[in-house]
Amino acid sequence: xxxxxxxxxxxxxxxxxxxxxxxxxxxxxxxxxxxxxxxxxxxxxxxxxxxxxxxxxxxxxxxxxxxxxxxxxxxxxxxxxxxxxxxxxxxxxxxxxxxxxxxxxxxxxxxxxxxxxxxxxxxxxxxxxxxxxxxxxxxxxxxxxxxxxxxxxxxxxxxxxxxxxxxxxxxxxxxxxxxxxxxxxxxxxxxxxxxxxxxxxxxxxxxxxxxxxxxxxxxxxxxxxxxxxxxxxxxxxxxxxxxxxxxxxxxxxxxxxxxxxxxxxxxxxxxxxxxxxxxxxxxxxxxxxxxxxxxxxxxxxxxxxxxxxxxxxxxxxxxxxxxxxxxxxxxxxxxx
Amino acid sequence: xxxxxxxxxxxxxxxxxxxxxxxxxxxxxxxxxxxxxxxxxxxxxxxxxxxxxxxxxxxxxxxxxxxxxxxxxxxxxxxxxxxxxxxxxxxxxxxxxxxxxxxxxxxxxxxxxxxxxxxxxxxxxxxxxxxxxxxxxxxxxxxxxxxxxxxxxxxxxxxxxxxxxxxxxxxxxxxxxxxxxxxxxxxxxxxxxxxxxxxxxxxxxxxxxxxxxxxxxxxxxxxxxxxxxxxxxxxxxxxxxxxxxxxxxxxxxxxxxxxxxxxxxxxxxxxxxxxxxxxxxxxxxxxxxxxxxxxxxxxxxxxxxxxxxxxxxxxxxxxxxxxxxxxxxxxxxxxx
DNA sequence: TCCGGAAATGAAAAGCTTTTCATAACCATC
DNA sequence: GATGGTTATGAAAAGCTTTTCATTTCCGGA
Numbered sequence: 001x002x003x004x005x006x007x008x009x010x011x012x013x014x015x016x017x018x019x020x021x022x023x024x025x026x027x028x029x030x031x032x033x034x035x036x037x038x039x040x041x042x043x044x045x046x047x048x049x050x051x052x053x054x055x056x057x058x059x060x061x062x063x064x065x066x067x068x069x070x071x072x073x074x075x076x077x078x079x080x081x082x083x084x085x086x087x088x089x090x091x092x093x094x095x096x097x098x099x100x101x102x103x104x105x106x107x108x109x110x111x112x113x114x115x116x117x118x119x120x121x122x123x124x125x126x127x128x129x130x131x132x133x134x135x136x137x138x139x140x141x142x143x144x145x146x147x148x149x150x151x152x153x154x155x156x157x158x159x160x161x162x163x164x165x166x167x168x169x170x171x172x173x174x175x176x177x178x179x180x181x182x183x184x185x186x187x188x189x190x191x192x193x194x195x196x197x198x199x200x201x202x203x204x205x206x207x208x209x210x211x212x213x214x215x216x217x218x219x220x221x222x223x224x225x226x227x228x229x230x231x232x233x234x235x236x237x238x239x240x241x242x243x244x245x246x247x248x249x250x251x252x253x254x255x256x257x258x259x260x261x262x263x264x265x266x267x268x269x270x271x272x273x274x275x276x277x278x279x280x281x282x283x284x285x286x287x288x289x290x291x292x293x294x295x296x297x298x299x300x301x302x303x304x305x306x307x308x309x310x311x312x313x314x315x316x317x318x319x320x321x322x323x324x325x326x327x328x329x330x331x332x333x334x335x336x
Numbered sequence: 337x338x339x340x341x342x343x344x345x346x347x348x349x350x351x352x353x354x355x356x357x358x359x360x361x362x363x364x365x366x367x368x369x370x371x372x373x374x375x376x377x378x379x380x381x382x383x384x385x386x387x388x389x390x391x392x393x394x395x396x397x398x399x400x401x402x403x404x405x406x407x408x409x410x411x412x413x414x415x416x417x418x419x420x421x422x423x424x425x426x427x428x429x430x431x432x433x434x435x436x437x438x439x440x441x442x443x444x445x446x447x448x449x450x451x452x453x454x455x456x457x458x459x460x461x462x463x464x465x466x467x468x469x470x471x472x473x474x475x476x477x478x479x480x481x482x483x484x485x486x487x488x489x490x491x492x493x494x495x496x497x498x499x500x501x502x503x504x505x506x507x508x509x510x511x512x513x514x515x516x517x518x519x520x521x522x523x524x525x526x527x528x529x530x531x532x533x534x535x536x537x538x539x540x541x542x543x544x545x546x547x548x549x550x551x552x553x554x555x556x557x558x559x560x561x562x563x564x565x566x567x568x569x570x571x572x573x574x575x576x577x578x579x580x581x582x583x584x585x586x587x588x589x590x591x592x593x594x595x596x597x598x599x600x601x602x603x604x605x606x607x608x609x610x611x612x613x614x615x616x617x618x619x620x621x622x623x624x625x626x627x628x629x630x631x632x633x634x635x636x637x638x639x640x641x642x643x644x645x646x647x648x649x650x651x652x653x654x655x656x657x658x659x660x661x662x663x664x665x666x667x668x669x670x671x672x
Numbered sequence: 673t674c675c676g677g678a679a680a681t682g683a684a685a686a687g688c689t690t691t692t693c694a695t696a697a698c699c700a701t702c
Numbered sequence: 703g704a705t706g707g708t709t710a711t712g713a714a715a716a717g718c719t720t721t722t723c724a725t726t727t728c729c730g731g732a
Binding site: 350351358390 | 717718719720721
């Protein structure tokens with residue numbers, strides 16, 4: 001069933017049917033009704049492919065994730081927000097997750113190009129030379145989420161990783177902690193990883209506290225890796241630090257779990273502050289003190305920004321930094 | 337830049353370029369090389385829309401979610417698994433979340449039809465009359481996830497909700513509990529909601545334990561709703577039940593949090609068993625005893641099933657019931 | 673040298689819309 | 703009743719591929 005057949009049955013021309021469907025011009029009520037009746041009874045649905053081919057616009061946005069797994073990060077709510085915004089504007093989502101594999105990521109960019117998506121929301125992590133080569137003259141507008149890049153200079157929406165991490169660490173210092181450990185995300189992740197670490201280090205150094213390499217470890221976002229990192233720190237330190245800043249809530253919970261299993265108490269024996277404010281952070285036992293950086297907001301902003309670019313050409317602000325907030329709960333103890 | 341222009345520049349016909357791109361027929365090495373060179377330097381990418389229009393196949397699967405929010409359920413890992421399987425088979429994903437809104441859900445089905453997706457993975461929840469009308473003669477293969485429907489009789493992959501819930505409750509009974517409360521998911525969700533409830537009730541009745549309406553409440557998947565449900569139970573019961581079966585881990589954690597805040601201990605004062613085995617369940621404090629129903633497996637099976645249908649016509653098994661396992665941890669105390 | 677068949681290539685149709693341009697119909701005004 | 707201007711409709715091009723069918727080229731064998 002195609003538009004031609006509908007036209008035939010309704011005894012009108014193809015153009016007329018098109019006009020009825022799209023409401024793009026006046027059609028005599030009586031004719032319109034006849035066409036609609038035919039559409040109704042045949043269950044005809046226009047073929048978007050043909051339409052998009054001719055209009056040269058797909059009303060589809062590619063969402064490219066470069067995440068370990070959807071349930072290991074707070075990305076779920078960001079995606080939700082994106083999905084809500086785009087739905088409202090009549091865009092569909094083409095979804096892809098490269099799982100940190102740069103090769104695959106490039107494949108997805110090529111795919112998006114072939115599928116002629118109108119724009120891309122890109123949760124970037126790491127760039128290879130190939131990335132630069134391909135993206136340098138990429139013909140589709142891209143908005144980066146969670147990371148910016150000086151070379152490519154795409155519009156972006158980012159978390160305030162550096163300052164928030166610094167703030168979190170300073171909070172620990174303000175509570176009297178001096179020996180503060182750190183569990184980080186992979187450094188290859190320039191956003192969450194490196195920036196949060198820099199924030200932590202800055203806070204320490206600025207307060208004349210020195211970094212203890214034995215009290216620092218790196219995880220891979222997974223809960224388990226948080227536990228392992230904690231374990232290795234405990235092994236390496238003759239006396240454990242009184243507090244830790246952990247770069248993601250999931251790893252923080254892994255770390256806390258490990259602590260608790262060892263019979264250490266939180267926050268009496270060691271204090272923890274996390275990052276993300278994952279939806280379960282506030283109901284953990286003890287409720288986790290952490291940095292909230294509104295993921296819904298990030299998703300909404302990013303989608304809005306892309307839409308803006310799609311409609312005009314130049315957005316007003318090319319970079320949006322999300323607000324953050326330290327959620328003080330019960331995983332940190334004040335010591336003197 | 338289109339295939340015509342590439343052909344012109346390489347001094348060959350359109351057909352030849354097409355053949356080079358798709359490797360669909362022999363082309364003289366020398367010609368092939370020339371065409372590839374042109375493609376390389378022009379950065380030409382074939383237009384999928386045209387290809388799909390002509391081939392009448394989009395290599396795209398619609399994934400329709402009917403969930404409250406991506407980060408409130410264990411769906412993340414299911415989607416991950418789906419995404420992995422489909423990627424491997426060369427399919428793209430068109431993603432949509434109807435947020436429980438039946439109207440929107442139908443719109444998405446229409447959209448998928450217009451976009452000509454090859455198949456649909458449908459996380460169904462509730463059906464309206466309209467659903468039946470539309471889906472009765474829907475022209476695209478659908479695999480349902482998490483729920484089956486006797487009328488539409490789509491192939492499906494489901495959790496063993498009833499038996500697992502029964503099992504969980506029986507476990508509580510085996511540990512000596514007699515007064516067992518229940519916090520359920522919305523009943524409108526026929527799968528997670530009603531089935532799990534039925535399992536709970538069956539276990540109770542089969543063991544000559546009677547249901548106490550004051551010890552039962554309903555949440556909406558959210559963590560907070562679990563807390564509220566717990567609160568209302570506590571308010572209504574002069575002496576609280578010794579244990580509860582909670583239909584989702586997230587709500588279970590909300591409930592536990594509320595309990596802990598009230599100064600009640602888990603499991604000494606009240607035992608809890610959840611459902612889902614969300615990735616954080618095992619690091620909660622105390623680690624949550626819960627039902628694991630492998631979400632990755634469900635996603636993989638569903639995607640495989642759909643692919644099978646897409647390639648042949650009739651799948652061997654039309655319904656797959658996922659295994660479950662009771663993960664015994666520390667949120668249940670044996671009482672005598 | 674010629675013939676037959678295989679291999680390589682090209683022309684054109686088909687897939688389904690939208691949209692431009694032309695035509696037809698209609699109405700009101702002078 | 704002719705004219706001018708809307709308004710409604712249709713024909714056909716354009717958008718970019720794939721694929722069928724026809725044609726050309728090539729090669730080996732007689």
